Amino acid sequence: MKTALITGGTKGIGKAIALAFLQQGYEVVLNYDSDEAAALAAQEEFNMMGYCPLLLRADVSDEKQVVDMFRDFFSIYGKIDVLVNNAGISQINVFQDTTPEEWDRIFGVNVKGAYLCCREVVDKMIGRGGSIINISSIWGEVGASCEVAYSASKGAVIAFTKALAKELAPSKVRVNCVSPGVIDTGMNAHLSSAEMDELINQIPLGRLGRPEEVAKACIYLAENAYVTGEVLSVGGGFAK
Ligand code: NAD
Secondary structure, eight states: OOEEEETTTTSHHHHHHHHHHHHTTOEEEEEESSOHHHHHHHHHHHHHTTOOOEEEEOOTTOHHHHHHHHHHHHHHHSOOSEEEEOOOOOOOOOGGGOOHHHHHHHHIIIIIHHHHHHHHHHHHHTTTOEEEEEEOOHHHHHOOTTOHHHHHHHHHHHHHHHHHHHHHGGGTEEEEEEEEOSBSSGGGTTSOHHHHHHHHHTOTTSSOBOHHHHHHHHHHHHHOTTOOSOEEEESTTTTO
16 A cells, blocks of 8 residues: 655644545554644544544654654655655745744745655655645745745745655656645635635636645646656636
8 A cells, every 4th residue: 555644734724634645544653743632533533434544753854754754654665655745834024024943943844844754754655756846925936025934944845845846756756845825724714704705806717726636736847657747736727
């Protein structure tokens, strides 16, 4: 059976991605960092649907925790077919108010986290093949006011994806990126209804995206053996 690990897989988009891979018949591991109650609740929800994903805890920005997580993963499964680097954090503030600590934290999770997880799986994928999917953001393509650090980190995820895809293509490892627009998850819960309406007005399809629509893009990228180095936008036509 194919195996997949989804970082930040117990909430929002990551949880929808996990469900999509479970529905495709994959053995799925849900990574989570600190919210154990939410992780157990997500696992229970999947169990009620007849699926049995495992939970593995690690802060993806912490090298030792990532190394330990993949050691545990490989001791159980021995191989990995799909890694989805979904874990991410955002922050809204004026550029001048962004502290070096905040900058490092955003890059630590969104960029270094993807690097650390990729580093642990690449050797296992080389030769036998594998698919790495990084979750970027439309803001990484076009930039967002008051989200400079987040936009820069997600732009870095796109460049990371393209470079790694070229390096690993001869080894049968594919690396792609999904670039969601505004998706209806907890990440946007801080927006007022006026701000939300303003955003929706800019989306040609006239609504927020759903986590499962991002998940469908991940399944496409995991299953299509002739696609690598791509950035697949799931944004309702936003910023095209
Ligand atoms: P979310 O806040 O609901 O989920 C983020 C997940 O990442 C959570 O499970 C969280 O626990 C996990 N996470 C955060 N820091 C972590 C760490 N250090 N180690 C391990 N896990 C960690 O948000 P979401 O909307 O589901 O976002 C998922 C991904 O999609 C993120 O990378 C986000 O940047 C990206 N994205 C979201 C949107 C959107 O509109 N919601 C748009 C574009 C891109």
